[in-house]
Amino acid sequence: QKEVEQNSGPLSVPEGAIASLNCTYSDRGSQSFFWYRQYSGKSPELIMFIYSNGDKEDGRFTAQLNKASQYVSLLIRDSQPSDSATYLCAVIQYSGTYKYIFGTGTRLKVLA
């Protein structure tokens, strides 16, 4: 079992729709959770992070964390073609040192 799992996609949504991206993790002790967006050929850029159970909203983006079920999701409202990218989920584990574990990413395509 991979430590951080994401559906590779592509996830296709029409422009203006809500895109829902999911990520599950295996270590119940994971502490912090991040979503990065990566355009083709570019480096990842941080969208948002979440530490506590529940929802966190930032503009069109909402991160949702459920530690009991060990998943974190990212909702993108009013999706735009410019949102088309790969979205990476990252989780921090602590076992003596802090370690970032990245998922392989979900490719999102927003259709105009």
Next chain:
Amino acid sequence: DGGITQSPKYLFRKEGQNVTLSCEQNLNHDAMYWYRQDPGQGLRLIYYSQIVNDFQKGDIAEGYSVSREKKESFPLTVTSAQKNPTAFYLCASSTSGSGDTQYFGPGTRLTVL
């Protein structure tokens, strides 16, 4: 203008050559990291450093070496011992090594000829 810079953007290496990738940050971050990304795969940690003059191996350190002589700089050398070095290399930094947000440089794409 604060940020992380990597150079060169593209690098071509012949078989048997060592090459060094540059990473510089002016964010006053203590921790710096090197990742490798292959097509369709996640980021894999090569080396990381939480403080000047100290660094640790990541998951795939074989065939790579680093140094951390200055807080701002964390160069990565890809040695001839790395058998499959063609990949996208990403440098990142964070305030500390204690689970803070990591920010990435623009990356270096290395191709072996």
